[in-house]
Amino acid sequence: MINLTVNIKEKFKSYPIIINDNDIGNLKSEILNLLNDKNFVVVISEKVEKLYGKILGFEKKAKFILKDGESQKNLKNYEKILSFCLKKHLTRDDAIIAIGGGGVGDIAGFVAASYMRGINLIQVPTTLLACVDSSVGGKTAVNSTFGKNLIGSFYQPKAVFINTNFLQTLNERIFKTGLGEVVKYAFIEKSCDFSEDINLINFLEENYQNILACDTKILKLLVNYCLLLKISVVEKDETESNLRKILNLGHTYGHAIEKITKYKKFTHGECVVAGIIFAFDLAFKNNLIDKNYLFFMHDIIKKFNFKKIPDFDLKKVISVMKTDKKSSSEFIRFILPVGYAKVNEFEFNELLTIS
Ligand code: GLY
Numbered sequence: 001m002i003n004l005t006v007n008i009k010e011k012f013k014s015y016p017i018i019i020n021d022n023d024i025g026n027l028k029s030e031i032l033n034l035l036n037d038k039n040f041v042v043v044i045s046e047k048v049e050k051l052y053g054k055i056l057g058f059e060k061k062a063k064f065i066l067k068d069g070e071s072q073k074n075l076k077n078y079e080k081i082l083s084f085c086l087k088k089h090l091t092r093d094d095a096i097i098a099i100g101g102g103g104v105g106d107i108a109g110f111v112a113a114s115y116m117r118g119i120n121l122i123q124v125p126t127t128l129l130a131c132v133d134s135s136v137g138g139k140t141a142v143n144s145t146f147g148k149n150l151i152g153s154f155y156q157p158k159a160v161f162i163n164t165n166f167l168q169t170l171n172e173r174i175f176k177t178g179l180g181e182v183v184k185y186a187f188i189e190k191s192c193d194f195s196e197d198i199n200l201i202n203f204l205e206e207n208y209q210n211i212l213a214c215d216t217k218i219l220k221l222l223v224n225y226c227l228l229l230k231i232s233v234v235e236k237d238e239t240e241s242n243l244r245k246i247l248n249l250g251h252t253y254g255h256a257i258e259k260i261t262k263y264k265k266f267t268h269g270e271c272v273v274a275g276i277i278f279a280f281d282l283a284f285k286n287n288l289i290d291k292n293y294l295f296f297m298h299d300i301i302k303k304f305n306f307k308k309i310p311d312f313d314l315k316k317v318i319s320v321m322k323t324d325k326k327s328s329s330e331f332i333r334f335i336l337p338v339g340y341a342k343v344n345e346f347e348f349n350e351l352l353t354i355s
Contacts, residue, residue, distance in 0.1 A: 001018065001019065001020040001022075002018075002019040002020070002220060002224050003016060003017070003018055003019075004016070004017040004019070004224070004227055004228070004231060005017070005231075006136065006137075006156070006231050006234060006235065007235055008138075008156060008234070008235065008238050009235070010238065011156075011238075013156055015156060015157060015158055015159050015160070016159050016160070017136060017159070017160040017162065017227060017231075018030070018159070018160070018161050018162065019162040019164070019220055019223055019224060019227075020162070020163060020164075020220075021163060021164045021165050021216050021220060022163060022165075023165075024052055024055050024056065024163055024165055024166070025055050025056075025057065027056060027124070027161060027163055028056055028057050028058060030161060031097060031122055031124070031159075031161060034122070034158070034159055035095050035120070035122070038093060038094050038095050038120065039088070039089070039090055039091070039094040039095075040062065040090075040094055040095040040096065040097055040122075041062060041063075041064060041081075041084060041085050041088055041090060041094075041095075041096050041097070042058045042062050042063045042064070042096075042097045042099060043063075043064045043066055043081055043096060043097070043098050043099070043100070043104055043107070043108035043111070044056075044058075044063055044064070044065055044066065044099040044100060044104070045065075045066060045068050045099065045100030045101060045103075045104045045126065046065050046066065046067050046068055047068050047100075048099055048100050048126050048166070049063070049065050051169055052126075052166070056099070058097075062088070064080070064081050064084045066081075066100065066103075066104055066107070066108075068100075068101070068103070069103070070103060070143070070148070070263045070268075071143075071263070072103060072107070073103045073106055073107045073141070073142050073143050074142055074143055075142055075144065075151070077107060077142075078107055078110060078111060078142045081107065081108065081111045082111055082114075082115060085111065085115055085119075090115065090116075090119060091116070092116045092117075092118070092119055093119075093120075094119055094120065095112075095119065095120035095121065095122055095158070096108050096111060096112040096115070096119060096120070096121050096122070097122045097124060098112075098121065098122065098123050098124060099124040099126060100124075100125075100126055100127075100130070101125070101126060101127035101129065101130045101134075101174070102125075102127065102129050102130045102133070102134035102135075102268075104130075105123050105125060105130055105134055105135050105140075106134065106139070106140055106141050106142070106149070106152070107140075107141075107142055108121070109121055109123070109138075109139075109140030109141075109155055109157070110140040110141055110142055110151070110152050110153060110155070112140070112155060112157075113140050113152075113153045113155030114153070118155065120158045121155065121156075121157040121158055122157060122158055122159050122160075122161065123135040123136075123157045123159075123160045123161070124160075124161045124162075124163075125160070125162060125166075126166035126167075127166075127167075127170060127174055127175075127177075127178055128167055128170065128174075128175055128177075128178025128179065128181075128182070128219075128223075129174075129177050129178035129180075129181055129268065129269060130178075131162050131164075131167070131178070131223045132178060132181055132182055132185065132222070132223055132226035132227065132230075133178075133181045133226070133230065133247075135157070135160050135162070136157075136160055136227055136230055136231065136234070137156075137230060137233075137234040137238075137244075138154045138155050138156040138157070138234070138238065139152065139154060140152050140153055140154075140155050141153075147259065147323070148255065148258065148259070148263070149325075150325070154238055154239050156238075162223060164216055164219045164220050164223065165216070167214060167219055168214055168216075173267060173307070174267070175214070176267075176269060176270075176304065176306060176307070177267035177268055177269030177270060178269060179211070179269060179304050179306070180250075180267075180268070180269025180270060180271075180272040180273045180276075180306065181226070181269060181272060182200075182204070182222060182226055183204070183273065183276065183300065183301060183304070184247070184249050184250055184272060184276060185200055185225070185226045185229050185230070186200040186201045186203075186204055186300070186341065187201070187249060187276065187297065187337060187341055187343065188229070188246050188247070188249050188335075188341065188342075188343050189201070189229055189341040190339075190340065190341040190342045191243075191246050191341075191342050191343050191344070192229040192230075192232045192233050192246070193232055193233070193236060193243065194228055194229055194232040195232075196228075198225050198228065198229070200225050200226070200229070200341075201300065201340075201341055203221070203222070203225060204300060204303070205300065205303070207222075208303040208304060211304075212304070230247070233246065233247060245326070245333075245335060245345055246335050246343050246345075248326060248335050249275075249276060249279060249335040249336075249337075249343055250271075250272040250273065250274075250275030250276035250278075250279055250335075251272060251275055251326075251335075252275065252279075252321050252324055252326060252327070252332065252333065252334050252335075253271075253274065253275035253278040253279065253317065253321065253334075254268070254271035254272040254273075254274060254275030255271070255275075255321075255324055256317045256320040256321045256324065257271045257274055257275070257309060257312060257317070258271045259320050260312060260316065260317070260320055266307070266309055267307075269306075270306060270307050270309055271309065273301060273306045273309075274309040276297070276301070277297070277298075277301065279334055279335065279336050279337065280293075280294050280297045280336075280337055281294070282334060282336060282348075282352065283336040283337045283338070286336075286346075286354055288336055288337065288338050288344075288346075289337050289338065289339065293337065293339070293340065297337070314352075318332065318350055318352065322350065330349070330355075331347040331348065331349065331355055332347070332348045332349075332350070332352075333345060333346070333347055333348075334346055334348060
């Protein structure tokens, strides 16, 4: 078992992250021990419910089952979950337990943030992406017709329970979407201001076959390494006013591709990988990195055999990138590599020239 702690100093708030591969049948009692007899509602992904509902053992009447897919993270479902909690008479001392991928964590997290102005939230991520990224750090959101994650808040969970056994039943595409975020952490490591040298790039080079084979021991280490980096960043900048922006490597371009393809054709991780490649090309063209590092990045990405994303009309992509939360009407902001596992933020105008 690995125990991590997130310390948000400004809020005098800290919470544990428990990473283990215990029997999934024990998870309910692990969570309820922490909740100390509080009342709760479980928001669970439909897929996870089908695969693990029985063994998890939560009562049917306490469960809100959410269909899977990005389109479910909408205001209608947000309201339905709120009403479900109201019908269950949850009070401010009670809890919402989110069991599923990033979508479930995001919408259940936003309900927890707003229900009676804030109720306890337990995150139980069941996809690699949610384990290494979205379940930690307090970003919660729903989508609007105007775009992804436009309505939300920063709201930290009370605890995160990661059981790597859930990862064994992910299909290859969903597993790899998480690997897209893992690769991102490798290329930003030295900018995360973490006190130790993990050398995640090296770890990926040495262990990519075991990672792809879902080796439990290696996956636990991998999740631990990514989260050590994420915690280091989030503790210093909870609300993304500064350092946390580096977590957006690959996301400005990636989000634009997701939007152009209506969130249907490619997964988030596939788009992030395309965004990382775009960021490296842009950095190379602007002499921020040399050719060797560019080739090195391609070698690492090749090892994981990500689904290729075709080139899109750059003009169109640029116009969409200008609407990104991170950009302004004048500038498009990118996180770009500047050296081995190091990144920085840059502003570009619409001709993609550094401003
Ligand atoms: N997923 C990026 C962040 O949490 O800031």
